[in-house]
Amino acid sequence: MLSVSGLSKRFGGFLAVNQVSFEVRQGELLGLIGPNGSGKSTTFNLIAGTLAPSAGSIRFDGAEISGLPPYRVCRMGIGRTFQIPRPFRKLPLIENVALGAYYSQAGGITQSEARRRAEEALALVGLPTAADATTHGLGAAALKKLELARAIATGPKLLLADESLGGLDPAEMAGAARLLADIRSRLGMTVVWVEHIMGALMPVVDRVIVLDHGEKIFEGSPDTCARDERVIEVYLGRRRESPPP
Numbered sequence: 001m002l003s004v005s006g007l008s009k010r011f012g013g014f015l016a017v018n019q020v021s022f023e024v025r026q027g028e029l030l031g032l033i034g035p036n037g038s039g040k041s042t043t044f045n046l047i048a049g050t051l052a053p054s055a056g057s058i059r060f061d062g063a064e065i066s067g068l069p070p071y072r073v074c075r076m077g078i079g080r081t082f083q084i085p086r087p088f089r090k091l092p093l094i095e096n097v098a099l100g101a102y103y104s105q106a107g108g109i110t111q112s113e114a115r116r117r118a119e120e121a122l123a124l125v126g127l128p129t130a131a132d133a134t135t136h137g138l139g140a141a142a143l144k145k146l147e148l149a150r151a152i153a154t155g156p157k158l159l160l161a162d163e164s165l166g167g168l169d170p171a172e173m174a175g176a177a178r179l180l181a182d183i184r185s186r187l188g189m190t191v192v193w194v195e196h197i198m199g200a201l202m203p204v205v206d207r208v209i210v211l212d213h214g215e216k217i218f219e220g221s222p223d224t225c226a227r228d229e230r231v232i233e234v235y236l237g238r239r240r241e242s243p244p245p
């Protein structure tokens with residue numbers, strides 16, 4: 001479904017994404033992990049058109065999308081969430097989500113259809129659908145759900161979820177993992193999930209890609225990932241050769 005090849009992004013003299021290649025298969029739930037600053041969000045921004053690549057190709061459903069503006073990428077069927085939620089605080093929840101539906105349809109959608117889609121998306125993530133429900137008082141976990149609902153309302157074939165659940169407690173993290181698994185199985189969406197906490201993601205993903213300093217250092221099953229020397233080194237530091245004296 002998605003084929004990324006030789007993707008690079010340079011900020012001045014700094015290579016944030018360095019020659020990254022990978023494929024996403026239709027229907028899969030793929031985990032994209034790596035330490036802070038390893039290039040995960042930048043990779044999403046390159047695919048979603050928020051940033052233009054310095055080099056490389058991004059093909060979606062056979063078409064080259066590299067360098068297209070975000071609204072065109074969205075209308076081709078790629079939805080994305082942002083790591084830092086920034087809802088429209090003055091709009092009710094339902095309108096925040098309905099905006100996603102309008103954005104993806106270039107205006108060719110009625111108000112009632114946009115609201116229907118928004119209600120569906122809100123119900124799926126477990127947020128209130130009432131017309132007067134607002135963002136007031138929503139915590140970190142609920143704001144992440146709102147991000148997901150907004151992306152789902154665009155009706156994507158491929159969902160790029162930049163979750164990074166750092167601020168969530170273990171129960172909320174497990175809930176977020178279940179929700180993404182649900183989105184894949186119930187809506188049939190293909191999902192790439194960015195996260196830097198391995199424990200939350202590993203139980204639900206089919207496959208994992210690991211980035212470190214902008215480079216892909218691993219691709220494979222969650223099981224082999226957890227045993228991979230290089231991945232362990234990146235997350236935990238180098239193993240001692242011999243016990244300390």
Ligand SMILES: Nc1ncnc2c1ncn2[C@@H]1O[C@H](COP(=O)(O)OP(=O)(O)OP(=O)(O)O)[C@@H](O)[C@H]1O
Binds near residue numbers: 037
């Ligand atoms: N617009 C930008 N200009 C300059 N440097 C940037 C820009 N965006 C990201 N970077 C740098 O690129 C590197 C990769 O950042 P990125 O946000 O992709 O990391 P990440 O893997 O998503 O990290 P985290 O787990 O903390 O979310 C970081 O060193 C970051 O400071």
Ligand SMILES: [Mg+2]
Binds near residue numbers: 040041042083164
């Ligand atoms: Mg990030």
